[in-house]
Amino acid sequence: MFNTRDLVLAGLLLAIGIILPTIFHLTGISGAVFLPMHIPVLISGFVLGPVLGSIIGFVTPLLNYSLTGMPPTPILWIMLVELSIYGLLSGLLYKNMNMKLILSLILSMIGGRIAAALTLLILAKGFGITMPPLMAYVYGMTITAIPGILTLPMTKVRGFSGD
Numbered sequence: 001m002f003n004t005r006d007l008v009l010a011g012l013l014l015a016i017g018i019i020l021p022t023i024f025h026l027t028g029i030s031g032a033v034f035l036p037m038h039i040p041v042l043i044s045g046f047v048l049g050p051v052l053g054s055i056i057g058f059v060t061p062l063l064n065y066s067l068t069g070m071p072p073t074p075i076l077w078i079m080l081v082e083l084s085i086y087g088l089l090s091g092l093l094y095k096n097m098n099m100k101l102i103l104s105l106i107l108s109m110i111g112g113r114i115a116a117a118l119t120l121l122i123l124a125k126g127f128g129i130t131m132p133p134l135m136a137y138v139y140g141m142t143i144t145a146i147p148g149i150l151t152l153p154m155t156k157v158r159g160f161s162g163d
Contacts, residue, residue, distance in 0.1 A: 006052060009047065010044065013043060013044045014056050014059060016040040017041060017056065017063075018064055018067065021036040021037050021070065022067075024036045025070060037061060037064065037083065040056070041057040041083045042086050042087070042105065042108060044087050044091075045094065046095065048095075049091040049095045050088045050089075050091030050092045050095070052091070053087030054084045061076055061080050061083055062076075062080065079116075082112045082113070082115055082116040089104075089107065090104060
């Protein structure tokens with residue numbers, strides 16, 4: 001189903017998705033501001049398609065949590081859904097539907113943020129987990145992440161056309 005090149009690139013992007021947040025945490029740079037886990041997941045979808053993109057989106061936060069304890073729970077559960085949707089949508093929109101890069105990036109990020117908000121709602125209402133109010137969380141995660149959101153369109157990967 002997947003060729004060797006795609007699997008090697010998936011492994012490389014997964015490794016970047018672990019190393020980059022670790023560097024951010026070790027240097028004191030806020031991951032919530034620059035989204036170091038999001039970048040390799042979105043690139044995975046763009047370059048490898050929706051299946052590997054969503055797999056990398058799911059596995060990246062799990063491995064980060066297993067190795068470093070970050071992101072903490074319950075943020076981990078929200079990121080599992082959010083990053084899976086990022087990988088899925090970026091692959092579907094850019095690779096499968098041939099949408100322009102910037103538009104597919106914006107729609108993928110909107111879809112991932114909506115999925116994160118719905119996950120938060122389910123965790124708060126369904127499981128009684130204490131979480132910040134939904135709108136405050138969505139507003140906070142969007143406003144806080146503006147530097148990371150703005151840097152994502154500038155990311156380039158060899159063999160990846162930026163439209």
